[in-house]
Amino acid sequence: MSEMSKIVKTISNIAFPLVLIFGLYVIAHGHLTPGGGFQGGAVVASACAMILVAYGSVWTMKKIKEKHLSLFESVGAIGFIGLAFLGLLFGLVFFKNFLLGEGLIFSEIGQGLSNINTAGVLPLMNFAVGLKVIAGLFAIILVMAYATNKLKGGEN
Amino acid sequence: MMSKRNIVGIFFFLVIALLFVIAALTTHEFGHPEKSVIPDMDDHIIDNTQTETGANNAVTSVVFDYRGFDTLGEATVLFTAVAGVILLFRRLKK
Amino acid sequence: MDFLATLVNHSPALIIAVPLLGAFLTPLIGKINGKVRNVFVILVVACTSFLIALLAYNVFTNGALSADAVTNNIQTYVFGAKDIGTPAVRIAFEVDAMNAFMALIAAILPLAAVVYSWAFMKDETGQDKYYTLILLMTAGMLGMMLTGDMFNFFVFLEITSIATAALIAFRIDQKYSVQAAFKYIVISSIGALFVLFAVALFYGQYNALNMAVIGDSIKYTMLDKIALVLLIASLALKTGIAPMHMWLPEAYGRAPSSVTVVIIGTTLGSLYAMFRMIFTVYGKHIWDLGKTMALQLPQLLGILLVALAILTIILGVFMALKQSDLKKMIGFAAVAEIGYMLLAVGSAIATISLNESGVTVMTSAGQMALKGGIFHVLNDALDVGLLFLVAGAVYFAAKETSLNKLGGLARNMKYTTVFFLIGLFAVSGLPPLNGFASKLMIYESTYAINPILSIAAILCSILLLATFVKVFHSVFLGPKIPKFSNVKEVPKSMLIGMAIIAVIIIFIGLFPNLIVENIVKPASEALMNYGLYLGGI
Amino acid sequence: MLEFLDPFLKTLQTDSGFWNPILWGFAFVIIFLIAYIIRGFGKQAYKEKTEQTKAFLSGNPEYEKEQMHIKGSNLYWGFMEIMKFAYDKFNKMHNGNTGDYVLWFVIILGIFFIVLGVL
């Protein structure tokens, strides 16, 4: 799709960091408040989609290629399954929540309105899934927008 | 005009509609699931989510700890979709 | 506790996790080099097959490798905790002989596929994503075959569907493959959504998602009847049982052959899931006739399944005889083969009845039919897989799959011709290959149950032979056609991929009793005594 | 010493018979030998590369290779003709319409519901 007017670009420039911060907040507090990796990742991906709509797919494709995004997604997925494998290593069961009560990071038991340093590997998994969802959804949107743009241009 | 296909289709759609209506009528009352719950999985989760997983958010504890393997599959589904879309819009020439 | 026992204890999780990790790593490794990536993928699949072999050996021998993990031929694995508490909140894998049997099938096919792909996909672009999706298909198929959790089964079903649809459309410059992929994704997503609806019905009633727990506490209320209907119909849709089979020949025929071999495994996974739902989740009401059932559920169900099976066999064979495209023809033959399995198992279900002493039993003919059907699952996977690999070799060499244009390829492609002959003998049930043994069991038992079924099955098997004789004549025999005068034998890796399956076919054909006694009989017994599975959790 | 072969040599027993590929192979070899001996009694006057090996199409010249090869769709033509009544229905079933495929699913769902749920 082609790029839009200057007003849209300016507004999206202003709104982009706010949406980004909110999405990262949702990811980071997934184990305390409503939300989590998927939801926050969807929020951030929608911010990236807003930039895509404002600036056009050609410009965005110049800035970032979809192969880099898929590499990011692979990293996120490897982090997620790697945490599960670490559970197999340390907790002797696949998907064991091995950080809980170990005295390391995120090791506290959540009680009442508790702080972020709880719930063992859950926040880490939230971050991994968040990275994965951001990269994945943005890659899907970017590739499809670019392809439809080429289709409208008539060159297959 | 009603072709034979449409008549047959409408008839069996009525049968399926009957199926779903019976399902809707015989499901437990909306808002009162306790009646028909035999092993109470959810109350166990709500009571023990803080002690077992340390998370205050029971949904997150289900998504990432109790049923974390489903979430792995879910992430895999998204990964699969991205790989498939990129495969479909690839360049054919080397 | 030594290393091997630990490996066996964790093998149910590793069988799924290793291909997934390999799939996530493949795009990174593909950055290095193509050859490195291919070797890596083959290693990953080989590791998976090795783990499956360990698990199956441990299950069939009831704990020869790690005794503490297995109790009466069932190995359970709980994710995230040592044991599944009460209530069963966590996801558990419960591997009995039937799961292990299906997993063995799923161990053979992807290995042959990836070895075959090395040369078959050499000139294509996007090989990183291709191998990634192959590994994801393998993981999803194995998950479908091993899982003991309803919702988890749905998730793996969707993984398999999406990866398969993306791979069917691999040749995006051919319009037929794209439209076949679209039909496949529509059909499979609808089937999966109805499966999810049935799972939600179970959850709303029993507040459980574990198959064993649901099967233990099932009461066969109206909602359970509806869930049974939805499960059987949608899984039959996914399996490609007539008259819902039309997507299958298009999907099989238009996908690259190395992909089709794996799609066969996923289809059989759906078939396995249907058997599991009927025999285990609804086992109480299939087997406890005397107490609960006013109307005889097994007879109704068996008659329905047998009717569908006969329709499937006839439609598949007749349409296969008519086709003019090689791969679509083999696809219709695959439909007919699925019909044979369903015929055997449906007639086995229909023979469940009360004997004079008031105990529910399956007659000996029914047990033989069940054994034959389960044995035929293995044979069908191998035979049709080999035929599709041969068809892919023909396409690779001649760039043509239309039976009206091909001819005289046997003069240049000797090994391929030999492999095709092996597949022909096996799939049409000629002695001495494996298809004959299973079809013999099916014919005998169905003849004892109802002669008409057996006669129809035998006649359709003869037509199947005629179909493949037509293929053999019009592709491999005949004079040397100038257009194909300079085709060459396919590269080594494709021959190795075909040889892997052919050797297993010949082995099973020469020693059928070995397989039936050691693998098939435990699997059928695992289906029949549902109590062990329900007691596993 | 060879007892490890025992599971390999067991015979597959079915209800009304048995199936053993090894025995079948022996029988096949014997029958093949008999057939080969009978073939030896055949006509001795056959010579390679003489007129009697040429194709004789009632004096007409021989066709080219493409025409001599029978195309796949020409095989079983009579069977197709006899079964035309069935093939017409089948071809109507196999129109590539996605909606029809899903409609067949709906029909099967309804039939299963009528038989299993209502009855």
Added chain:
Amino acid sequence: MIYNIPYFAVAALILIGLYAVVFKRNLIKIVIGITLIESGVNLFLITLGFRENSVAPIHTAGTTEKTLMSLPVPQALTLTSIVIGVAVLALMLSLVIHIYRHYGTLDVRKIKEVDE
């Protein structure tokens, strides 16, 4: 009876989606029908987990052991199912784009194989 109105909404959504898949001829409408079925199933899952006058299943300072919470498992299942639906939708739409490139139409009756 009056309590089961949400389930009737579920049935209506699924039937409308199935109707769109079977009787509509535009591929985009077929895709919309599948997403309708999927949202119906998700609605069914999420309605199964609702308890009357309950709060979200999150332990905060205000909640005690007595606080009635809605069931957490259906919400997790619905989350998974939604993400799966997004993936299926993305793949289906990209396939529709390719079909339009090849056939030049979205009429489902023309999207078929003609065996030569």
